[in-house]
Amino acid sequence: MTVVRVALPVPLRQHFDYLIEANAQVQVGCRVLVPFGNRKLVGIVWQLDPNNSFDSNKLKPVVAVLDTDPVLPALLCQLLSFAADYYHYPLGEVLISALPALLREGRNLADYQPKAYQLTDNGKQLDASTLKRSAKQLALWQTLLRHQLTESALLQQYSRATLKQLIDKQLAEEIIVPPQPFSAPQIAAKGLKLTAAQAMAVTAVTQAFGRFERLLLEGVTGSGKTEVYLQSIASLLSQQQQVLVIVPEIGLTPQTLARFQARFDVPVLCWHSALTDSERLHCWLQASTGAAAIIIGTRSALFLPFWRLGLIIIDEEHDQSLKQQDGFRYHARDLAIKRAALHHCPILLGSATPSLESLHNALSKRFIHLPLPDRAAGQALPQFELVDLKQQVLQFGLASQTLAKIKQQLAQGSQVMLFLNRRGFAPALSCQECGWLTECHRCSAFTTYHKQSRQLVCHHCGASKAIPRQCGGCGSTQLKPLGQGTEQLEENLQQLFPDVAITRLDRDSTRRKGALHQALEDIHGSGARLIVGTQMLAKGHHFPNVSLVVIVDVDGALYSSDFRAPEQLAQLLTQVAGRAGRGSCGGTVLLQTHYPEHALLQDIINNGYASFARSALLERQQTCLPPYQHLAMFSAEAHQTDPCQQWLQQVADGIAAVATVQLLGPIPAPMERRAGKYRWQLQLYSANRSSMHQALEHILRLVSSWPLSRKVKWQLDVDPTDLT
Ligand SMILES: Nc1ncnc2c1ncn2[C@@H]1O[C@H](COP(=O)(O)OP(=O)(O)OP(=O)(O)O)[C@@H](O)[C@H]1O
Numbered sequence: 001m002t003v004v005r006v007a008l009p010v011p012l013r014q015h016f017d018y019l020i021e022a023n024a025q026v027q028v029g030c031r032v033l034v035p036f037g038n039r040k041l042v043g044i045v046w047q048l049d050p051n052n053s054f055d056s057n058k059l060k061p062v063v064a065v066l067d068t069d070p071v072l073p074a075l076l077c078q079l080l081s082f083a084a085d086y087y088h089y090p091l092g093e094v095l096i097s098a099l100p101a102l103l104r105e106g107r108n109l110a111d112y113q114p115k116a117y118q119l120t121d122n123g124k125q126l127d128a129s130t131l132k133r134s135a136k137q138l139a140l141w142q143t144l145l146r147h148q149l150t151e152s153a154l155l156q157q158y159s160r161a162t163l164k165q166l167i168d169k170q171l172a173e174e175i176i177v178p179p180q181p182f183s184a185p186q187i188a189a190k191g192l193k194l195t196a197a198q199a200m201a202v203t204a205v206t207q208a209f210g211r212f213e214r215l216l217l218e219g220v221t222g223s224g225k226t227e228v229y230l231q232s233i234a235s236l237l238s239q240q241q242q243v244l245v246i247v248p249e250i251g252l253t254p255q256t257l258a259r260f261q262a263r264f265d266v267p268v269l270c271w272h273s274a275l276t277d278s279e280r281l282h283c284w285l286q287a288s289t290g291a292a293a294i295i296i297g298t299r300s301a302l303f304l305p306f307w308r309l310g311l312i313i314i315d316e317e318h319d320q321s322l323k324q325q326d327g328f329r330y331h332a333r334d335l336a337i338k339r340a341a342l343h344h345c346p347i348l349l350g351s352a353t354p355s356l357e358s359l360h361n362a363l364s365k366r367f368i369h370l371p372l373p374d375r376a377a378g379q380a381l382p383q384f385e386l387v388d389l390k391q392q393v394l395q396f397g398l399a400s401q402t403l404a405k406i407k408q409q410l411a412q413g414s415q416v417m418l419f420l421n422r423r424g425f426a427p428a429l430s431c432q433e434c435g436w437l438t439e440c441h442r443c444s445a446f447t448t449y450h451k452q453s454r455q456l457v458c459h460h461c462g463a464s465k466a467i468p469r470q471c472g473g474c475g476s477t478q479l480k481p482l483g484q485g486t487e488q489l490e491e492n493l494q495q496l497f498p499d500v501a502i503t504r505l506d507r508d509s510t511r512r513k514g515a516l517h518q519a520l521e522d523i524h525g526s527g528a529r530l531i532v533g534t535q536m537l538a539k540g541h542h543f544p545n546v547s548l549v550v551i552v553d554v555d556g557a558l559y560s561s562d563f564r565a566p567e568q569l570a571q572l573l574t575q576v577a578g579r580a581g582r583g584s585c586g587g588t589v590l591l592q593t594h595y596p597e598h599a600l601l602q603d604i605i606n607n608g609y610a611s612f613a614r615s616a617l618l619e620r621q622q623t624c625l626p627p628y629q630h631l632a633m634f635s636a637e638a639h640q641t642d643p644c645q646q647w648l649q650q651v652a653d654g655i656a657a658v659a660t661v662q663l664l665g666p667i668p669a670p671m672e673r674r675a676g677k678y679r680w681q682l683q684l685y686s687a688n689r690s691s692m693h694q695a696l697e698h699i700l701r702l703v704s705s706w707p708l709s710r711k712v713k714w715q716l717d718v719d720p721t722d723l724t
């Protein structure tokens with residue numbers, strides 16, 4: 001017997017040793033099934049024969065070795081181990097979370113591999129007359145005598161029963177045929193003639209092949225970033241290298257997938273949360289065998305076991321969805337950079353509105369900066385116009401000048417898009433007599449009135465209840481919707497424009513399967529003339545017939561305590577505005593606000609995102625905020641506030657004793673109560689990454705011994721993007 005060290009998916013920051021047969025075929029990165037307490041767990045072999053193991057008489061044996069080859073290849077193990085250290089998250093949980101669910105459950109990989117059937121030696125030597133009484137078996141035997149058959153080919157002609165009979169007679173056998181790596185494409189469909197800026201970008205990317213390099217493609221909306229991606233990867237594919245493209249939400253932009261599929265004659269696969277478990281495993285296998293050439297996926301595609309990775313592209317690299325917001329809180333962009341370094345391949349980050357982090361890296365020459373300052377086909381960027389809402393009589397939240405412009409554009413046959421980042425009918429119901437508002441009893445938030453589903457829904461904890469008949473304060477029956485959400489805006493617009501087809505795009509309207517697809521078809525096919533929606537509208541769509549974008553209400557987002565709020569708002573406004581004027585018709589953006597003099601709005605409309613971002617960076621530098629300082633945040637949740645505050649104070653004291661890290665807190669989270677729990681936070685700032693990490697290491701070694709740690713639910717977020 002010998003010893004293996006195993007990483008297990010348990011919230012403990014340690015590994016576990018087990019006994020294993022000395023001649024067992026096992027490698028680091030393979031799964032094993034081991035006893036743990038009174039359960040059996042799937043773990044990952046992390047070290048063979050560790051020399052500092054405990055008394056081996058006390059160790060339990062491994063129950064089963066589940067893989068012959070590692071499911072986590074060496075480079076991926078290195079990435080995940082780096083991630084576990086960097087985010088201070090238990091390694092076992094990190095490793096296991098990188099596997100598709102079926103492998104996490106311990107399923108046998110071979111069961112999911114493509115299969116084929118061939119004759120056994122017995123079968124080959126058989127005298128045909130033996131099968132003469134069964135015509136079906138004879139036919140299958142004769143076919144297999146000529147060549148083996150894949151499972152799918154076999155089942156097209158023969159039944160499973162016939163196959164089973166031959167197998168039972170030991171005449172035929174099943175074999176696994178690992179998928180073959182993709183063949184280099186013979187020809188790529190012809191690309192567009194590149195603009196000078198696009199051509200320079202493509203050259204820079206192709207020159208970086210074969211080594212680690214970070215490139216930021218800062219291209220204004222509609223500048224043809226996708227065309228740069230497509231033309232960059234052509235030569236890579238011909239060298240049989242794989243490409244990973246990470247996108248924020250793949251379901252939203254089937255167009256992107258279609259463009260990759262149409263351009264190259266190679267397998268392009270998708271990876272996202274809507275796949276079934278077996279579809280995920282299929283994709284995982286295709287990545288690992290090299291059968292897939294291009295994988296387009298959401299953030300967790302980062303952990304696929306590539307056969308030969310040649311380039312990583314992160315599209316919309318500023319997008320918030322790249323950061324996982326619970327459990328293992330990694331940032332896919334940052335880990336992708338690490339992955340590229342491990343694979344010695346370049347990584348290309350693309351956005352019209354780069355994150356301040358990436359822009360800072362580009363401006364300080366750590367990243368190669370590739371600007372695309374103009375739209376690809378020569379269209380002008382949309383013109384912003386501020387609509388001052390002060391002292392205006394509004395009709396359904398729209399100023400008369402906005403309505404006039406909408407009418408005018410509709411009359412010219414264009415599409416008009418109205419952006420309102422609030423789904424539902426109204427953000428609350430309010431009592432006309434005493435001012436009482438419908439609140440969530442579990443969160444510090446109001447509940448949104450959904451008229452169609454006749455419910456009050458809390459958008460923070462998901463709780464829903466029936467519409468009350470009476471005010472909870474005074475008993476009056478005079479309850480009215482307060483404010484406007486997309487559901488109401490759609491209804492109101494239909495009243496104003498009874499003959500115009502409207503399509504709404506938000507999480508409610510697209511919940512039903514196929515609904516999103518239908519909505520996008522309506523918009524592309526010009527079935528829809530008015531398009532109403534939330535930030536779903538902002539993500540990468542190319543709707544050439546939209547000439548006017550109306551931003552109905554930004555005021556709520558202008559004054560926020562979060563230091564990232566201005567950056568996020570500027571990105572959102574620029575992305576939404578960027579949907580206008582992408583075809584041959586010019587584009588206008590009407591921005592309705594009560595604060596037309598607000599500095600951020602003025603900067604965005606007069607100078608654009610690039611200018612805003614550079615001055616925002618300066619401000620971050622002056623106020624010592626990321627990316628000029630590193631930030632980490634502890635948060636604690638409990639049914640009372642005291643344990644949260646006390647636990648965080650203990651963390652603060654522990655850190656203050658050892659490190660030069662600046663502390664902010666403990667303070668209540670901006671949303672102090674969510675889903676019935678109080679929430680507090682402690683922010684840590686440091687100019688020096690290693691002293692930050694030392695402080696975190698130190699404190700994490702202590703917390704497990706504190707009795708208070710069992711009374712709160714605590715989390716650590718390294719480089720947090722969401723401080724709410
Ligand atoms: N060199 C080119 N010549 C003509 N048209 C081009 C060229 N490159 C791209 N286009 C077209 O410009 C349009 C916008 O391109 P694309 O969707 O790639 O822009 P983008 O930069 O990704 O925009 P966004 O960031 O707003 O999503 C597409 O219709 C594309 O076919």
Ligand SMILES: [Zn+2]
Pocket residue numbers: 440441442443445458459460461462463674675
């Ligand atoms: Zn709630």
